[in-house]
């Protein structure tokens with residue numbers, strides 16, 4: 504998948520619902536104003552592989568995390584769904600990421616962009632410390648990012664707070680997909696490391712992932728258009 508060329512193309516709308524009718528309605532409303540649609544755990548667990556296909560390319564955010572053999576098998580199982588992007592947790596390690604890449608390539612043909620999730624955007628310093636990581640999120644993001652890219656990831660999922668640092672350290676190569684963005688004045692909810700869509704893109708994000716600020720708005724398409732306008 505090529506880097507996005509317009510503000511609209513940068514927006515990935517997260518269709519986080521377990522109801523098929525709502526997922527279809529949101530997809531129809533948002534397809535004309537976004538670049539991709541995100542199918543995540545809520546939709547996938549409720550509705551299954553048959554409902555992954557959407558009217559735009561799909562960012563399949565399943566955050567795979569298991570032993571290398573199992574993740575390779577999961578990647579093979581998901582390839583027929585033809586997602587444009589697929590996530591796996593960087594914390595699964597280099598062997599797991601390499602196995603995912605090999606499984607995707609061995610199948611031949613078009614393969615999804617493999618994105619390694621670094622530190623979840625919902626985690627602050629204290630939450631990270633509780634997992635046994637003494638470093639702050641930025642240091643852990645950089646450590647995982649270097650490892651994941653060396654192991655074969657095409658890109659990274661990080662918060663907007665780490666985008667500039669990753670560009671400085673790793674240059675233009677990694678695709679950077681950035682959730683945890685919030686338009687000015689909107690509720691952060693459970694997101695801990697946030698910035699505005701415009702700040703994320705100015706720092707070097709390729710795509711931003713936006714869920715509730717769009718899907719929870721009275722007019723989701725208008726909310727997406729307002730974000731697009733803020734990026735122009």
Ligand SMILES: O=c1ccn([C@@H]2O[C@H](COP(=O)(O)O)[C@@H](O)[C@H]2O)c(=O)[nH]1
Nearest residue numbers: 517543622623624682683712713714715
């Ligand atoms: O670190 C991560 C990785 C993935 N996500 C996903 O992005 C969206 C964000 O939704 P909002 O409603 O805009 O908070 C959601 O689907 C997450 O699963 C993330 O937030 N952070």
